[in-house]
Amino acid sequence: MSLTTDHLESVYEQVISRNPGEDEFHQAVREVFDSLHPVLADHPQYVEASVLERICEPERQITFRVPWVDDDGRVQINRGFRVQFNSALGPYKGGLRFHPTVLAGTVKFLGFEQTFKNALTGLPIGGGKGGADFDPKGRSEAEIMRFCQSFMTEAYRHIGYDLDIPAGDIGVGGREIGYLFGQYKRIAGRWESGVITGKGITWGGSLVRKEATGYGTVYFTDHMLRATGRSFDGAKVLVSGSGNVAIYAIQKIQELGGVVLGASDSSGSVYDPDGIDLNLLRRIKEAQRGRISEYVEKRDRAEFLEGRNVWAVAEKSDVDIALPCATQNELDADDAAKLIKAGVVAVAEGANMPTTPEGYRVLREAEVLFGPGKAANAGGVATSALEMQQNASRDTWSFDYTDTRLSEIMENIHSACAETAAEYGREGDYVTGANITGFLRVADAVIAQGVI
Template sequence: MAKHLYGDYSTPEKFLESFMAGLEKRNPGELEFHQAVKEVAESVVPYMFNHKKYFDALILERMTEPDRTITFRVCWEDDLGNVHVNRGYRVQFNNAIGPYKGGLRFDPSVNLSILKFLGFEQQFKNSLTTLPMGAGKGGSDFNPKGKSDREIMRFCQAYMTELSKHIGENLDVPAGDIGVGAREISYMFGQYKRLNDNFVGVLTGKGISFGGSLIRTEATGYGVVYFTENMLNHIGDSVKGKRCVISGSGNVALYAAKKIIELGGQVLAMSDSGGYIYDEAGIDNQKLEYLIDLKTTRRGRIEEYCAEYDAKFVANKRPWAVPCDLAFPCATQNELSFDDATDLVNNGVMLVAEGANMPSTIEAVHHFKANNILFAPAKAANAGGVAISGLEMTQNSMRISWTSEEVDQKLQDIMRSIHAQCVKHGQNGKNIDYLKGANIAGFIKVADAMLAYGVI
């Protein structure tokens, strides 16, 4: 029996309990990171006990320790000349199957626990795409809301001045995340190019005019719906005619709504941090275009929708009390609690697909599984964004551009492949445990690469 960081144990249950106790002691106070690891370990530990090569090589312990964690000071001036200091991060988690790859998040909530949870999850998500991408995550506690374009430019340039020392097209290729869209990526790419005098695909999510990929903005939202359609097709059903509720009103939520409408589903509710709108008649393409303009161009509040259309606004709530067939949490982590899961189950939901990263608490996930609700975990369902980032890297390396139709077809193929992997490894009698399937399928590829390298 291998000597583990947290002791030797004869059963999966005992090992899991001790493993989590040791991880929590080793990483005190990092609650989001603990949650992400536990969700994976519950599936992977029993699998490891049946495949001792992973257990004996301490693969899980090695996967839960980042290759390196970089923190740095970011100083910038606002429009009035006042100096501000923020903290910048890049967590390079695992490069066993390719360069570190993962987004940058600018938000006051950013801390090391959140970035470690995101980086840990990214290992499995990137593995599932089958593209050669390792896992990383980064960002800052900088808040872009309310800042002028020039203030955001100065912050992005200051952030990239330090980050540029740690990234490269074959080393680490960041992308966008919450608070980091096309504007921020453009400022950072420009600063990297200025500092290095080198035009390479070191960031993804770039503008089309300087190496970006078509449908990158839509990719995560489209991907979660493609994955949902595959799940429903597997049981002889489809999105068509289904009542859908979506949390969030960023790109993931907006373009998930667009694809749902295209496939014949009915979008009843969407939200932002102020509350949710409920449109009993359904949000059609015209209404959605209004929302896209409101949220991405005018940066308005979703409540304004009710001044244009006959809809109800519910303040300070997510839309999980609205009766629906399909639910898409697309806002942020831990937005869907056990009580929310209970409401969804009681109101007849049949499938929950995660568009955000870890938006459901562990208790909510367990409740869905206990009630035989189809559950699409984020590492599988929202992999469309990083998949297109990987395709952007390919286009940059080959000095070519694919059409929207070509990229969209590749996205559909990737989401279909991820679904097939989840089915293969998630068989549970007559049912499919998609969480188990995604965790094990994502684990195997990374773990086999780590074994091949020996002890490093």
């Protein structure tokens, strides 16, 4: 092995030994390291300054108890997390996830990914992530409020406009953000709107924030397609999930002329050969907080695939484009093979690390265009940063202006990834381009700021 390979493997082994059992974190580190061989060969200063070791170790990890009282008067205990991963480029920025599967390793992998994703936006924000092993599903409004208030009672001392700015993620939408911000304001005794993003439009929020991750994923995918002479017009598309990211990705795909054949939730997926009726899907998932199985009750030709992910639709129809927008490791090698057989030409990650390493290898070997999450789904955090700018200037931008800013950021991310990949002899490899671009921006800032 070369000295570069030796160094990468040595640091990776350190990551595994120092973070036992945190497989998702190991996976995220491995995926970045696999792109860095030519960078370290050309820039030995990163090895000499121990940059890899430094960016793999969070600057701060916070774990805390979240006690709250349910509607039956019983005390419940959950565990809260905040990982402030890297502040080389700015204050920590990243969402909160409320889901029963959240563990320290989950938050750590998300914070690691967030560091490079935020770097790709070109905005002055570092990387962080947080959450709790609390499930809002099935809980009353009062229970969710009491949980959020208890969570913020501890978290407030660790966040701030110039320190750490959380936002929403899975299980944390506008309702939860409202309760969290209200408790922060109550404890801090001041209106500090820039301390959290994803707020309501009438009290410091930004237009396009709800749509941003879905829109941004489609904007990035559209640039990938156009670089190879393709477009969404007439394309058959699968989108996993049915939350904000999926819903607004579907909306933008339809605006660009694509036909979305399937969507999903944790109970299964739907296949609609006539194209997903977005208004119906939104009514079920947003207004009624229902299950996606209810969709087929209103659409004669639609099918519900119980317990199956949306990639199963590839067994029933041709598929041109796939956007995994649900959760990590949802698209594996078997799913990738189904998509390839169905004719897929592009996959872009609307969720964080939704493709397994094996799934990615299958897609790469078939030369499928692939947009990694740290690039393709950066629109959400980019618009959060735009919300911070509006808060700082006590201003509110129009939907069209904010959407234009988002579109420009996603175009810049695509260009940076494409140009970097070509510079390192990997033209069209957006994974390599995103990893190297993000790494260089963070690494240079780390070195410039000394040993801290």
